[in-house]
Amino acid sequence: MSQSPKVLSTEDLNTADAKWVGLKKINWQDQTGKERVWEAADRRTRGKSGIDAVAVLALIRSKTRTFPISTVIIEQYRPPVGNFVVELPAGLIDDGETPEGAAIRELQEETGYEAEGVLDSSAVLVSDPGMTTANMKLVVLDVPLNGDMESPDQNLQNGESIVRRTVEVKRLYQELKEYEKKDYLVDARLLHLAAGFDLAERLRAGDIPS
Numbered sequence: 001m002s003q004s005p006k007v008l009s010t011e012d013l014n015t016a017d018a019k020w021v022g023l024k025k026i027n028w029q030d031q032t033g034k035e036r037v038w039e040a041a042d043r044r045t046r047g048k049s050g051i052d053a054v055a056v057l058a059l060i061r062s063k064t065r066t067f068p069i070s071t072v073i074i075e076q077y078r079p080p081v082g083n084f085v086v087e088l089p090a091g092l093i094d095d096g097e098t099p100e101g102a103a104i105r106e107l108q109e110e111t112g113y114e115a116e117g118v119l120d121s122s123a124v125l126v127s128d129p130g131m132t133t134a135n136m137k138l139v140v141l142d143v144p145l146n147g148d149m150e151s152p153d154q155n156l157q158n159g160e161s162i163v164r165r166t167v168e169v170k171r172l173y174q175e176l177k178e179y180e181k182k183d184y185l186v187d188a189r190l191l192h193l194a195a196g197f198d199l200a201e202r203l204r205a206g207d208i209p210s
Contacts, residue, residue: 005077005079005161006082007079007082018044019044020043020044020045021041021042021043021044022041022042022043022044023039023040023041023042024039024040024041024042024133025037025038025039026038026039026040040131040132040133041131041132041133041134042132042133042134043092043132043133043134045092047093047094047095047096047097048095048096049093049097049098049099050124050135051093051099051124051135051136051137052092052093052134052135052136053090053091053092053093053102053134053135053136053137054090054091054093054099054100054102054103054106054136054137054138054139055087055088055089055090055136055137055138055139055189056088056089056090056103056106056107056138056139056141057071057088057138057139057140057141057193058071058072058089058107058111058113058115058140058141058143059071059119059140059141059142059143059169060072060113060143060145060149060166061142061143061144061145062144062145062146062147062148062149063144063145063146063147064146064147066147066148066149067148067149067168068168068169068170069168069169070149070166070167070168070169071166071167071169071172072089072107072111072113072164072165072166072167073086073087073088073089073164073165073167073172073175073190074086074087074088074089074110074111074162074163074164074165075087075162075163075165075184076160076161076162076163077161078185081185083183083184083185084184084185085184085185085186085187086176086179086184086185086186086187086190087187087190088187088189088190088193089106089107089110089111090106090136091105091106091109091110099121099137099139100118100121100139103115103118103121103137103139103141104118104141107141107143108155109154109155109156109157110154110156110160110162110164111152111154111164112151112152112153112154112155112164113143113152114143114152115141115142115143116142116143116144117141117142118139118140118141118142119140119141119142120138120139120140121137121138121139121140122137122138122139123137124136124137125137125138127188127189138189149166151164151166169197170197170201172193172194172197172198173191173194173195173197173198174198176190176191176194
């Protein structure tokens with residue numbers, strides 16, 4: 001029987017017992033020459049590429065222009081924050097895999113959509129450099145459909161529970177704001193992307209004084 005996920009308990013974890021994440025003590029020197037100490041978490045899954053993960057911005061378009069250019073976002077429960085989070089499709093890069101290959105794989109697994117090409121692949125990015133050494137790339141994928149919007153079957157791994165939603169790119173920012181009313185959390189990187197696009201559209205339309 002399906003039920004709502006929830007956090008049962010939280011306790012301190014010895015870093016030696018952690019499988020996925022380690023804790024580092026960094027000794028460093030600041031711009032005045034003073035020696036300092038920093039604590040940071042790092043992933044133990046980083047492969048030879050030196051890049052931990054990818055996030056995927058899929059641009060879903062109709063070859064017959066029957067729907068506006070859209071993208072796909074996902075909803076999944078995240079135990080560290082004890083809540084459902086709205087995110088871009090994303091995942092770790094397997095050993096021997098390129099970031100772009102990982103992006104295509106993760107998109108298909110989490111959403112069912114098949115990409116036909118890579119439109120852009122960012123430089124290496126960090127999202128919380130004051131806390132973790134984790135890094136990633138943003139990969140933009142081209143997902144052309146023959147006609148109407150489709151909802152292909154997901155290919156989720158065991159234990160994954162992900163809800164997929166397709167959203168018009170022009171409405172992404174407004175859709176994310178609606179999630180606040182449902183007590184969902186929104187991933188900061190996704191909101192930054194949507195807010196930037198919305199701001200660019202408003203500037204272009206002359207809604208904001210230049």
